[in-house]
Amino acid sequence: xxxxxxxxxxxVSPGQTARITCxxxxxxxxxxxxxxxxxxxxxVMLIYKDSERPSGIPERFSGxxxxxxxxxxxxxxxxxxxxxxxxxxxxSSGIVVFGGxxxxxxx
Amino acid sequence: QxxxxxxxxxxxxxxxxxxxxxxxxxxxxxxxxxxxGWIRQPPGKALEWLALIFWNDDKRYSPSLRSRLTITKDxxxxxxxxxxxxxxxxxxxxxxxxxRSPTILDAFDIWGQGTMVTxxx
Numbered sequence: 001x002x003x004x005x006x007x008x009x010x011x012v013s014p015g016q017t018a019r020i021t022c023x024x025x026x027x028x029x030x031x032x033x034x035x036x037x038x039x040x041x042x043x044v045m046l047i048y049k050d051s052e053r054p055s056g057i058p059e060r061f062s063g064x065x066x067x068x069x070x071x072x073x074x075x076x077x078x079x080x081x082x083x084x085x086x087x088x089x090x091x092s093s094g095i096v097v098f099g100g101x102x103x104x105x106x107x
Numbered sequence: 108q109x110x111x112x113x114x115x116x117x118x119x120x121x122x123x124x125x126x127x128x129x130x131x132x133x134x135x136x137x138x139x140x141x142x143x144g145w146i147r148q149p150p151g152k153a154l155e156w157l158a159l160i161f162w163n164d165d166k167r168y169s170p171s172l173r174s175r176l177t178i179t180k181d182x183x184x185x186x187x188x189x190x191x192x193x194x195x196x197x198x199x200x201x202x203x204x205x206x207r208s209p210t211i212l213d214a215f216d217i218w219g220q221g222t223m224v225t226x227x228x
Contacts (some may be wrong), residue, residue: 001170033214035154042203042218043154048211086154090213094167096144096156 002091006099012107016076020102021089025068032070033088034063036081037101043086047072053071074104082106109133111143111204111219118225119194125224129187129204136162136182140209141218143187145178146222155200159207160187197228 004024012018022032032050035043045054047063050070060075070089074081087099115127136143144159145227150187158178168176177190192197201223205215 028196031212031214033211037154042221043215044218045211045214048214048216054211054216073161088154088156088214094159094213095170096159096167096213098146100155101153 002089002095002097004032004087004089004097004099006085006087006102008100009103009105010072011107012077013103014077014079016077018077018081018104020072020074020087020104022070022072022089022099023068024089024097026091027065027068027089030089030091032063032065034061034070034072035086035088037084037086046085052067069080077104077106079106109206109217111217113202113204113219113222115202115222115224117223118227120228121195123194123227125189125191125194125198127189127191127202127204127222127224129189129219131185131187131204131206134206136160136180136185136187138162138209139155142207143180144205144207144215145187145189146203146205146215146218147198148203149197149200151199157191158189161207185193194226198224199226200224 034047037043050065051063139164142161145157199209206217
């Protein structure tokens with residue numbers, strides 16, 4: 001079955017740039033999506049279709065895709081960005097998959 | 108404004124069937140390309156997609172849980188129902204429903220607040 005893989009943790013100092021990668025064999029042909037989840041809250045969509053940002057999402061969140069990898073980039077990381085981040089994709093038959101999540105720590 | 112809200116029992120016994128309802132507003136599940144999905148999250152663990160129903164009644168299920176899941180919609184009531192049979196303590200989780208937009212495609216741009224379900228005798 002289709003899987004997407006992301007690192008379990010990423011650490012970054014305030015003001016620096018954080019990059020979280022997500023790998024999956026189908027990503028060259030399928031879109032990647034990103035969510036942010038803070039403790040006790042529902043996930044919030046940050047990026048759709050690899051690099052599009054929903055309205056209301058700060059510009060410091062951006063996405064890109066290349067080959068079998070999509071990347072979430074957070075520029076000028078703030079303390080409030082400390083959260084879990086999930087990558088998501090779907091296979092050609094519409095089966096949705098989530099990555100295992102990446103805990104972002106702001107040092 | 109799109110909103111979704113999950114409802115159902117907070118406690119179920121092992122082997123019982125769980126029935127969850129997602130009540131939504133701000134969109135119609137009869138509009139082309141629209142869908143509603145279910146996602147769960149065990150305490151301290153990752154998100155897991157369960158099922159998705161489309162405006163045309165097409166359905167998708169997680170391959171690992173397909174035999175236990177049924178998703179249905181009632182367009183007139185703006186509700187989507189998920190049934191999961193043979194519940195086990197490992198199914199203890201927060202269950203979310205989410206809106207699938209025809210613009211965003213195979214993902215969920217708006218989520219409900221989630222409902223916690225505990226499986227215990």
